[in-house]
Amino acid sequence: MSELYPAIKPFDSQMLAVGQGHTLYLEQTGNPKGLPVLFLHGGPGAGIGEEYRRFFDPQLYRIIGFDQRGCGRSMPFGQLQENTSQRLIEDVLAIKQHLQIDTWLLFGGSWGSTLALLVAISQPEAVSGLILRGIFLARQQDYAWFLDPDGGAAQLFPDYYQDFLQPIKESLTSQNIVDAYYHIFTSGDDVSKMAAIKAWYLWETRISRLHVQVDEENLVPDVHHAISLAILECHYIKYQCFIDENYILKQLDKISHIPTNIIHGRYDSVCKLEAAYSLHQGLNNSQLTIVPEAGHSAFETKTSAALCMATKAMASFLREDK
Structure with a gap:
């Protein structure tokens, strides 16, 4: 994993109550004045861990991560009640309001790509860009x-x-x-x-x-x-x-203007490559990178390298766009 940025510690961590008895673990790493990026972990239920911070240049990014409902350090652990896609979208918007962020980049892999797309569809004006890996479209x-x-x-x-x-x-x-x-x-x-x-x-x-x-x-x-x-x-x-069949692909017109970088392993056995290709075909402002010699994991060497390249390129684009 030599392509990753060095390991770093958060400059802030807190517990954020979001209602229905749920409290989220929330942390921030990198540059407090950098480009805000929200990391959305997979699963659902995987939690954020520590290595995700290393996909981002800590000088350029204000890196925000949280454990979604029922996992990691969020409480109550394993709770299924009031644990739906709609509630997770509300949680993301609550975090954005709590941190007083106007627009941010969304970065998500696997289920995190699903949630990133759902959040962008719900509030496209607040999303400056999308970096998505191992696409899961939640279809039958x-x-x-x-x-x-x-x-x-x-x-x-x-x-x-x-x-x-x-x-x-x-x-x-x-x-x-x-x-x-x-x-x-x-x-x-x-x-x-x-x-x-x-x-x-x-x-x-x-x-x-x-x-x-x-x-x-x-x-x-x-x-x-x-x-x-x-x-x-x-x-x-x-x-x-908790969404209708083919919901995401039917809503792509709402987010087609958002710069989107899609990364998917050629031999991904968890989430099929067709999903990434179909998403790319439906988004006019997207770029698709099919990583050779890679499966589903974000931490396979060539996938990690592609993700770091994507965050570097997106930072350059967003700073030039201002």
Whole structure:
């Protein structure tokens, strides 16, 4: 990951109450007077971690990150109530108001790309630009690619897919995959719940990189992270991310003027490349970079390099545009 900027610490962190019993962890890094950029993490449920800060030149950017509802350091942890796409959009707008920001750049990968697009559609006048990686458009075909036995991921990784199905095999005759997992996550005993969480997390982690990590003991290093990722992803997929089918592509006219950089790994097995291509085709002011020798992860070497190049180029463009 030598292409990344050096590791840095936040200059500010706080807990922000946003209503419905939810409080968000919010942090800022880099230059307090720099170009404001909001980092939107994936999952849902992945949390921000620390490495995301390294995609941005800390001299140029005021880097803003937060843990979305129910994950990371936000509270209450794992909460599904009042945890919808609409609430997350409201949270982003509340953060913008709280930090007194007029316009900002949105940077999101995977589910973060979905949320960035939803936020931009809801308030396009406040978005100076978009940098999006590993595009997920929350369509039925995107869910099917990731989870269905006839989907792309299952066809590429049939052995790993069988491991993924193991905790729910007895339920598949009466329930679909997502409902079976959701039942365990929300009402199963502790043993079955943790087995299901590990299986869900392993499935996504195993297929996220072009070169699969061999040491499986290190694939679930953080149980806290695995719990929120599995449960919240399942929750959002069960309810089709709380948006209508093909909603994003139907709304692109609202954001077609926003400069957009789209980055997607050629061999992404979590989010199919077609989504990035379709998004690019619908946005007149977009640039698509298909990263060779890369899967879904933002931290594969060539993807990290492409993201850093995108933030550098966007900073130059936005400063010239003023």
